[in-house]
Amino acid sequence: MSEHIDSVKTYVLVFAALICATLATTAVAFVDLGPFSVVVALAIAVCKMLLVALFFMHVRHSTKLTRLVLLGALMWLGILILMTLTDFSTRGALGVPGR
Amino acid sequence: MITAAVQEREHYLNASYGIKSWLLTKDHKRIGLLYLATITLFFFLGGAFATLIRIELLTPQGDLVSSETYNKLFTMHGVTMIFFFLIPSIPATLGNFFLPMMIGARDLAFPRLNLLSWYLLVVGGLFSLFAMLAGGVDTGWTFYTPYSTSYSNTWVIATAVGIFIAGFSSILTGLNFIVTIHRMRAPGMTWFRMPLFVWAHYATSLIQVLGTPVLAVTLLLVLCERLFHIGIFDPALGGDPVLFQHLFWFYSHPAVYIMILPAMGVVSEIISTFSRKPIFGYGFVAFSSVSIAVLGFLVWGHHMFVSTQSVYAGMVFSFLSYFVAIPSAIKVFNWTATLYKGSISFATPMLYAFGFIGLFTMGGLTGLFLACLGIDVHVTDTYFVVAHFHYIMVGGAIMGFLGGLHFWWPKMTGRMYPEGWAKLSALTIFLGFNLTFFPQFILGYLGMPRRYHVYPEEFQVLHVLSTAGASVLAVGYMIPMIYLIWSLRYGQIAVANPWGATGLEWKTASPPPLHNFDETPIVTHEAYDYTTVMEEVIEVG
Ligand code: HEM
Ligand SMILES: [Cu+2]
Numbered sequence: 111m112s113e114h115i116d117s118v119k120t121y122v123l124v125f126a127a128l129i130c131a132t133l134a135t136t137a138v139a140f141v142d143l144g145p146f147s148v149v150v151a152l153a154i155a156v157c158k159m160l161l162v163a164l165f166f167m168h169v170r171h172s173t174k175l176t177r178l179v180l181l182g183a184l185m186w187l188g189i190l191i192l193m194t195l196t197d198f199s200t201r202g203a204l205g206v207p208g209r
Numbered sequence: 210m211i212t213a214a215v216q217e218r219e220h221y222l223n224a225s226y227g228i229k230s231w232l233l234t235k236d237h238k239r240i241g242l243l244y245l246a247t248i249t250l251f252f253f254l255g256g257a258f259a260t261l262i263r264i265e266l267l268t269p270q271g272d273l274v275s276s277e278t279y280n281k282l283f284t285m286h287g288v289t290m291i292f293f294f295l296i297p298s299i300p301a302t303l304g305n306f307f308l309p310m311m312i313g314a315r316d317l318a319f320p321r322l323n324l325l326s327w328y329l330l331v332v333g334g335l336f337s338l339f340a341m342l343a344g345g346v347d348t349g350w351t352f353y354t355p356y357s358t359s360y361s362n363t364w365v366i367a368t369a370v371g372i373f374i375a376g377f378s379s380i381l382t383g384l385n386f387i388v389t390i391h392r393m394r395a396p397g398m399t400w401f402r403m404p405l406f407v408w409a410h411y412a413t414s415l416i417q418v419l420g421t422p423v424l425a426v427t428l429l430l431v432l433c434e435r436l437f438h439i440g441i442f443d444p445a446l447g448g449d450p451v452l453f454q455h456l457f458w459f460y461s462h463p464a465v466y467i468m469i470l471p472a473m474g475v476v477s478e479i480i481s482t483f484s485r486k487p488i489f490g491y492g493f494v495a496f497s498s499v500s501i502a503v504l505g506f507l508v509w510g511h512h513m514f515v516s517t518q519s520v521y522a523g524m525v526f527s528f529l530s531y532f533v534a535i536p537s538a539i540k541v542f543n544w545t546a547t548l549y550k551g552s553i554s555f556a557t558p559m560l561y562a563f564g565f566i567g568l569f570t571m572g573g574l575t576g577l578f579l580a581c582l583g584i585d586v587h588v589t590d591t592y593f594v595v596a597h598f599h600y601i602m603v604g605g606a607i608m609g610f611l612g613g614l615h616f617w618w619p620k621m622t623g624r625m626y627p628e629g630w631a632k633l634s635a636l637t638i639f640l641g642f643n644l645t646f647f648p649q650f651i652l653g654y655l656g657m658p659r660r661y662h663v664y665p666e667e668f669q670v671l672h673v674l675s676t677a678g679a680s681v682l683a684v685g686y687m688i689p690m691i692y693l694i695w696s697l698r699y700g701q702i703a704v705a706n707p708w709g710a711t712g713l714e715w716k717t718a719s720p721p722p723l724h725n726f727d728e729t730p731i732v733t734h735e736a737y738d739y740t741t742v743m744e745e746v747i748e749v750g
Pocket of ligand 1: 351512530573575585606
């Protein structure tokens with residue numbers, strides 16, 4: 111299936127990018143950005159995840175079915191987060207009768 | 210002895226002998242039998258805990274065991290039955306054995322992984338068993354925090370590790386099935402020619418692969434908090450206990466469909482075979498399995514209506530819960546429509562299938578009561594809930610399992626079970642079941658809380674009825690255990706297709722040859738096409 115094999119150079123570059131991103135996460139942790147600390151850390155993490163999936167796990171060159179599996183998994187994570195936040199973000203929004 | 214004179218045909222059971230040929234086997238059929246032996250042991254272990262619970266509940270006082278012991282009993286009952294019996298029950302035994310055969314494959318896609326998944330279940334089981342012998346666990350099978358992370362002085366860690374390991378067994382089985390269904394179908398076996406048993410297992414596998422990792426993560430977080438006091442769930446450490454319930458039920462509501470979907474697949478096969486008609490609305494029944502799997506992930510909050518979950522989220526989850534009932538109802542109506550003008554015979558598997566339909570319907574409809582916010586506040590954490598899920602899990606899933614076991618027993622072992630005894634035990638189980646669990650609906654509605662062993666005297670009559678039913682049920686379960694083992698030696702020799710069924714598994718000898726089929730089957734018909742079977746029967750004589 112995956113006749114495409116990336117060159118060693120590509121792998122090294124991706125690896126370097128991952129290391130840089132890790133250093134960036136560490137560096138940002140020392141700066142106080144208020145609530146944005148989390149946002150920045152997560153954004154970097156998502157980029158790293160994409161690099162690993164697309165290059166190291168060959169999703170870039172895989173079949174539609176493989177991509178569907180990846181997409182499905184992300185969607186399920188989305189369900190978990192969305193529905194949990196549906197509770198968390200609306201606590202106390204509606205009154206409880208009799209209380 | 211005619212059989213002795215004939216050279217014995219080689220099949221998967223006599224192809225090799227010795228303990229090593231079993232413990233290192235990569236044959237999906239033998240692995241299915243290994244699983245069968247394992248889960249049977251766990252079933253009787255879980256049954257022993259249930260027996261003690263029911264005996265304790267004979268009287269309003271707590272006179273047999275202390276409160277602490279009682280807490281451990283219902284916890285160990287739930288943990289054993291759910292994680293080590295029901296989750297693996299049909300997929301890992303009947304699914305393992307028959308899914309490849311039904312699509313005309315020689316084995317699962319990853320035979321070694323299949324063996325590994327059995328070992329994982331055994332190792333996980335041993336961890337939990339160790340915890341039980343060492344002193345037990347008392348958190349309930351639900352491990353609610355912060356009790357499980359900060360207060361319980363019992364063997365939470367060993368049990369959780371056991372469930373964690375067994376979870377990977379479940380994930381690997383699901384993965385194996387998905388890949389097998391995608392890549393190993395025989396020529397001509399298109400998606401819409403697959404038996405509904407296979408569709409049901411496809412849907413089940415999706416849940417196992419998508420849901421179980423979340424359970425694993427959740428249990429790890431519990432361990433982190435319990436061992437290293439990292440604040441995740443305990444408010445005293447800055448955590449949120451309701452977060453645990455979200456994570457736990459994100460897996461555990463879909464998990465109830467891991468238990469029931471395979472049983473629905475079995476029932477589809479049985480209903481079709483014993484009314485000699487294709488399943489009415491095949492496509493609808495196939496898709497309803499998949500939609501149950503997907504919708505099942507959107508309703509978990511119905512277990513948390515009184516957990517301080519927000520009222521708005523409660524309304525959303527309540528609303529969505531009603532949707533899951535639609536595909537379930539589609540199945541029930543289509544099975545019933547299949548019976549219409551069918552040529553029905555009342556063999557034992559069919560009795561179990563009828564039992565399933567009736568009891569699952571009651572369990573499902575009471576699920577709708579519970580999904581209704583206002584009613585749930587009244588009956589949550591009472592025996593009404595206990596009755597609800599036992600109607601589905603015992604009345605539904607175990608009936609499906611026993612029905613399937615009888616249906617395929619001739620194929621698995623090459624022997625028939627004794628029909629008279631089998632019918633008697635099916636009837637005993639049905640009566641015993643209803644006597645055990647119907648009174649629990651009333652008890653719960655009247656206010657008997659679950660997980661208590663001391664109760665007001667006015668509840669005693671109903672509790673005594675329930676315990677009486679449980680003893681009938683126990684007898685009902687012992688009889689098949691005895692005659693099935695008996696039949697291995699003394700049962701009538703089974704022919705290749707004793708029921709005149711249509712699946713590919715019936716087109717090969719009983720018991721099947723080592724590689725299932727002497728030559729790869731080529732599929733030219735839809736599933737459940739009885740005209741071809743009739744022709745074959747006429748040809749053979
Ligand atoms: C027809 C769809 C179903 C609906 C709408 C439904 C609804 C519910 C609700 C609302 C509860 C929570 C009750 C409470 O704790 O107050 C519940 C509990 C439960 N249900 Fe169902 N249910 C359905 C099907 C099933 C199935 C198919 C199974 C099992 C195979 C099942 C097993 C359970 C279990 C084990 C519990 C109790 C969990 C616990 O707290 O220990 N349910 N159900
Ligand atoms: Cu549920």
